[in-house]
Amino acid sequence: MDTKRALQIFIPAIIGLVIALMTPPEGLEKAAMIFMGIFVCAIFWLIFQVIDEHIVVIIAMTLFVVLSITDFKTAFAPFAGASVWLVIAAFGIAAVVGKTGLLKRISFKILSLFPENFKGQILAFLASGLVISPLIPSLTAKAAILAPFSSTAASSLGYEKGSNGSRGLFAAMWISSGIFGCAFLSGAIPVVTMLGFMPPETAAEFTWMKWFTSSVVWLVMLFILTFAAIMLLCKPKQGEVGSVVEQGFAKKSLEALGPMSRDEKIAGILLALALLGWMTTKLHGIDTTSWALIILFLMAVFGLFNASMFKNLAWGTVFFVGGIFSLAAMISALNIHTWLGGIITPILGPLAANPYILIPMICIAVYLVRTVVISQTATTALFYAALIGVCQSVGIHPFVLLFVTYMSTLVWHFSFTNVTYVAALGATGGDMVDHNDNQPMNIAFMVINLIACMASIPLWQMMGFIS
Numbered sequence: 001m002d003t004k005r006a007l008q009i010f011i012p013a014i015i016g017l018v019i020a021l022m023t024p025p026e027g028l029e030k031a032a033m034i035f036m037g038i039f040v041c042a043i044f045w046l047i048f049q050v051i052d053e054h055i056v057v058i059i060a061m062t063l064f065v066v067l068s069i070t071d072f073k074t075a076f077a078p079f080a081g082a083s084v085w086l087v088i089a090a091f092g093i094a095a096v097v098g099k100t101g102l103l104k105r106i107s108f109k110i111l112s113l114f115p116e117n118f119k120g121q122i123l124a125f126l127a128s129g130l131v132i133s134p135l136i137p138s139l140t141a142k143a144a145i146l147a148p149f150s151s152t153a154a155s156s157l158g159y160e161k162g163s164n165g166s167r168g169l170f171a172a173m174w175i176s177s178g179i180f181g182c183a184f185l186s187g188a189i190p191v192v193t194m195l196g197f198m199p200p201e202t203a204a205e206f207t208w209m210k211w212f213t214s215s216v217v218w219l220v221m222l223f224i225l226t227f228a229a230i231m232l233l234c235k236p237k238q239g240e241v242g243s244v245v246e247q248g249f250a251k252k253s254l255e256a257l258g259p260m261s262r263d264e265k266i267a268g269i270l271l272a273l274a275l276l277g278w279m280t281t282k283l284h285g286i287d288t289t290s291w292a293l294i295i296l297f298l299m300a301v302f303g304l305f306n307a308s309m310f311k312n313l314a315w316g317t318v319f320f321v322g323g324i325f326s327l328a329a330m331i332s333a334l335n336i337h338t339w340l341g342g343i344i345t346p347i348l349g350p351l352a353a354n355p356y357i358l359i360p361m362i363c364i365a366v367y368l369v370r371t372v373v374i375s376q377t378a379t380t381a382l383f384y385a386a387l388i389g390v391c392q393s394v395g396i397h398p399f400v401l402l403f404v405t406y407m408s409t410l411v412w413h414f415s416f417t418n419v420t421y422v423a424a425l426g427a428t429g430g431d432m433v434d435h436n437d438n439q440p441m442n443i444a445f446m447v448i449n450l451i452a453c454m455a456s457i458p459l460w461q462m463m464g465f466i467s
Contacts, residue, residue, distance in 0.1 A: 008048040016041030031069045032334040046378040054316040057323020078325035082289040089292035090137035091313045096304045100267045108254040122172045129176020134184040139420045142177040147427030162437045168234030171441040178420040183219035185211040194402040196325035208278035221452035229444040341389015352394045363450045366408035376409040395467030
């Protein structure tokens, strides 16, 4: 272990120990101080990324039990909950869809429907991302699937690396595949993470349709403003387009796939059935998780999902999500959010009462914090712990705080601050853009997201999320 890594491990541990040994302030018990010591230490470890994320949260949950903050059953209860099993089922479905190549076929088909010019291909990638977003929960997988297509499109249209055309195509591909999915309960694992921060009874209210309805204004604004920003910032300059390397690449790629295989057809039917079931939860009464597990079971029956695929699921992410749920549950159980709210409300209360002031403040604050905090989940946890009490005191639903916070963490200030962005950049093969080429669109996204969140306020007021 080198000196830097040792300091990054032991200094947070010492800070956590000091907090744990402090005399509890009025309104908190000793168990809450011990929890906050563990929580602060865990957040620092997540920020420094010196220990795997899932190991950090497992250590934290174990300490909850060892230090008598709670019992084992309570600390590890999230692993018996619906949200963790939804993540497992979602990963299984994603593995099947990726293996069959169904999403590639869908993407090529959509791309082939649009004109082979800059404007047409920008719309094609935005539309492709929108269509496949609710079909697969892994943002990284969707970005990895669409990224090679964007590189091929740039080459087909004759755009050189780093040119306006290449930057525009990459932005359309990345934002549609790596961000649009957060508008769908089935479209992104971070959605499940956000639900995990909420009290169980609150999270249970969110069906597939309710989550989509809650985020639809944000999604529409993101689509429209992203297209406008790309056309403004990335429209090819006169003479930029070189000789066309290949016309009809999408149609040719679609033809190269040949007729649909038996596995693709079955996967397509089951995927459509999954989406239909998630959208009609209120009609048949089967919750989202149970429906996902039924679909995964049917995939196994038809031979699409097997033991080797089960072993290769992203189990580290599953454990990490469950651990985050445990941390969030303890914040409420120990009344830490109420105590923090009592401190912060007198300061931010007058501002928090006006959502048109509070929401931009949260967006901007998150953008700034993300310059130093690498982990998106750690950033969300910090803002949730600090502001949930304030939000509840002024009648703002946890969804609003969590959604605005997490959407604001999706920036890509640096090449290493967004895992999905890194995957998308790498999947282009390095022939399309470099990280620095994408900074104008990063700034544009910050403005777009802020506007989209503010545009959602009237909807959230109608839904009772903001009183």
